[in-house]
Amino acid sequence: MPRSVKDIDLRGKRVLIRVDFNVPIKNGVIGDDTRIRSSLPTIQYALEQGAKSVILASHLGRPKGKPNPEYSLQPIASHLSTLLNRPVTFDDPKADGVVLLENLRFNPGEEKNDPEFAARLAAMADVYINDAFGSAHRAHASTEGIVRHVKEAGAGLLMAAEVEYLGRVLAAPDRPFVAILGGAKVSDKLEVIQNLVPRVDALLIGGAMAYTFFKARGLNVGKSLVEDDLLDAAREVEEMARTRNLRFELPVDHVVAAKLEAGIPTMTLAVEDRTIGDRMGLDIGPKTIERYRSIIATAQTVTWNGPMGVFEIDAFAAGTIEVAKAVAAVDGVTVIGGGDSIAAVAKAGVTDRITHISTGGGASLEFLGGRKLPGVEALTRDNQQFSA
Ligand code: ADP
Ligand code: MG
Numbered sequence: 001m002p003r004s005v006k007d008i009d010l011r012g013k014r015v016l017i018r019v020d021f022n023v024p025i026k027n028g029v030i031g032d033d034t035r036i037r038s039s040l041p042t043i044q045y046a047l048e049q050g051a052k053s054v055i056l057a058s059h060l061g062r063p064k065g066k067p068n069p070e071y072s073l074q075p076i077a078s079h080l081s082t083l084l085n086r087p088v089t090f091d092d093p094k095a096d097g098v099v100l101l102e103n104l105r106f107n108p109g110e111e112k113n114d115p116e117f118a119a120r121l122a123a124m125a126d127v128y129i130n131d132a133f134g135s136a137h138r139a140h141a142s143t144e145g146i147v148r149h150v151k152e153a154g155a156g157l158l159m160a161a162e163v164e165y166l167g168r169v170l171a172a173p174d175r176p177f178v179a180i181l182g183g184a185k186v187s188d189k190l191e192v193i194q195n196l197v198p199r200v201d202a203l204l205i206g207g208a209m210a211y212t213f214f215k216a217r218g219l220n221v222g223k224s225l226v227e228d229d230l231l232d233a234a235r236e237v238e239e240m241a242r243t244r245n246l247r248f249e250l251p252v253d254h255v256v257a258a259k260l261e262a263g264i265p266t267m268t269l270a271v272e273d274r275t276i277g278d279r280m281g282l283d284i285g286p287k288t289i290e291r292y293r294s295i296i297a298t299a300q301t302v303t304w305n306g307p308m309g310v311f312e313i314d315a316f317a318a319g320t321i322e323v324a325k326a327v328a329a330v331d332g333v334t335v336i337g338g339g340d341s342i343a344a345v346a347k348a349g350v351t352d353r354i355t356h357i358s359t360g361g362g363a364s365l366e367f368l369g370g371r372k373l374p375g376v377e378a379l380t381r382d383n384q385q386f387s388a
Pocket of ligand 1: 182183184185188206207208209225281282283305306307308309310311312337338339340341342
């Protein structure tokens, strides 16, 4: 575990916090501000502890190493000021109070992890806190390099929660441990599947990703989404699952339609049913929901990433909504990640009954895929250095 912000004395210090303010901004107007809000506990904690200044650093979009007003963090300064109910100074690292730096990626040194840029960032502060789990899978100057130059470093509250829950799920899950994977593509999650097969008691597959497995088994999948270059990989995963003692579950029935469109007539078919013709599978069916529900009900640990169907359209949302409710009813640790999965859980109205909502996106997938994240490793290294 990396050192936590709670283990560091912040009183009178200049504290640089790497946050994830990579939020949608159009013509200066901020869209969904969840990422900004999720960093507030760490910012407020630093202020309560008497930090002299709290310098916030983030990237926004892909300005490719050059200043570009379209990607300026300036609109966030005033929004943040409202959320914190105190002044926020923009881009003046020497100021006291709360400071928001301009987009880190305006400097080419950020993504190159340039030591000089990392040292410049480090020189602004006495303490470095990383609360940007969503950027921890990248070794950039503000997530990795800076740790080599700053006096003290630790994880923010959000980062610490991510590492705790995802780490616990991988290292010592209460059993039965059930993983649910769905969403659009197998390729996004192949590494996660491979890493979870040896660890879980049951792996439930849904969403479009099921069709690559079905096609690999020789079933007629109509026009359902398939990744043809992954048929061998799908067979290998099934083979790997067979040699282990786990329940590897694919849907037994599904909701199909001629097109991905609201209002279109639908049918529920067994997955072997060849009358699918050239329709496409867009949700898991009622028998599958029942099966998955009964497996989830036995779980003490659940991870879920990827919707069971096209939940954005009501006719194809039942599978995802019912699975969300089943996960919410579990007493043990439940962890959900992925932008669309989080939206689906919100649509089901059960967000506050989930133990941990992982904001990490790519980072949580890499973590669950068994990879070490440079941003987390840097803080862990630093920890050893201090305790030596
Ligand atoms: P997350 O963002 O949670 O990681 P993904 O981005 O991998 O999830 O996948 C979410 C998308 O997958 C949703 O937009 C959903 O409509 C789509 N999807 C799920 N099932 C199917 C399906 N059977 N056919 C086509 N698209 C699907
Ligand atoms: Mg997505």
